[in-house]
Amino acid sequence: MNDNATSIAILGGTFNPPHFGHIEPALAAIDSIGADKLGLMPCKVPPHKSLKEANETHRIEMTRLACQVDRRMYVELCELSMPAPSYSVKTLQALRQNHPDKTIFFLMGEDSFYQLSSWYNWQALTDFCHLVVMRREMNNTVLPAQQTAWMSPRKAEIHPKTLRALAGNIFFVETPYYSVSSTQIRQAVADYVTADSAAATHIEQQIIKWLPEPVFNYIKANRLYHSVTS
Numbered sequence: 001m002n003d004n005a006t007s008i009a010i011l012g013g014t015f016n017p018p019h020f021g022h023i024e025p026a027l028a029a030i031d032s033i034g035a036d037k038l039g040l041m042p043c044k045v046p047p048h049k050s051l052k053e054a055n056e057t058h059r060i061e062m063t064r065l066a067c068q069v070d071r072r073m074y075v076e077l078c079e080l081s082m083p084a085p086s087y088s089v090k091t092l093q094a095l096r097q098n099h100p101d102k103t104i105f106f107l108m109g110e111d112s113f114y115q116l117s118s119w120y121n122w123q124a125l126t127d128f129c130h131l132v133v134m135r136r137e138m139n140n141t142v143l144p145a146q147q148t149a150w151m152s153p154r155k156a157e158i159h160p161k162t163l164r165a166l167a168g169n170i171f172f173v174e175t176p177y178y179s180v181s182s183t184q185i186r187q188a189v190a191d192y193v194t195a196d197s198a199a200a201t202h203i204e205q206q207i208i209k210w211l212p213e214p215v216f217n218y219i220k221a222n223r224l225y226h227s228v229t230s
Contacts, residue, residue, distance in 0.1 A: 042080055105130045128167055
């Protein structure tokens with residue numbers, strides 16, 4: 001990452017594999033808030049949760065290749081470097097320690113925001129960053145009263161003054177909805193491997209609409225997801 005950046009946005013995820021459903025909304029979000037850099041942060045996977053065929057090394061490399069899409073993107077390895085168990089608030093605290101003078105924006109989908117009150121020590125998140133909630137479609141979910149009360153003094157309009165603060169605010173931004181999931185891509189790759197030539201060509205054309213072509217080339221070269229059915 002360029003150390004001259006004064007603001008960074010972080011998007012966490014399994015990235016198994018990373019795809020345009022991750023990338024496009026996040027880029028739209030940083031355009032809205034004016035962040036200098038976008039860090040894709042592979043999350044630590046609990047030992048009991050299996051990620052078939054894509055170990056941590058593969059996920060990091062696929063994320064690195066995905067970051068070639070835009071020069072503002074980089075791989076953020078903070079969470080993978082920390083001891084288990086992983087909690088977003090602890091990861092953000094570590095990021096704040098690593099970047100004491102930078103504005104940090106933590107990106108999340110609106111669905112995640114509506115589940116925030118189930119997160120560990122969620123009330124402390126804005127001590128270390130701004131939350132940027134990416135809206136993709138109408139959501140009529142009612143927030144828990146405790147979360148509404150917590151959000152009220154922190155919700156802010158996007159304005160140069162509020163964006164210059166290092167942390168403390170919650171911003172809502174409109175982002176495009178990209179209809180694809182990692183599960184869908186893994187199944188498509190498994191189908192691609194067993195398909196005849198004509199079908200394989202059609203599937204490949206679809207897959208490279210869903211994720212950066214270098215990522216797909218890496219998946220093929222490393223024979224990932226060949227037996228995935230879920």
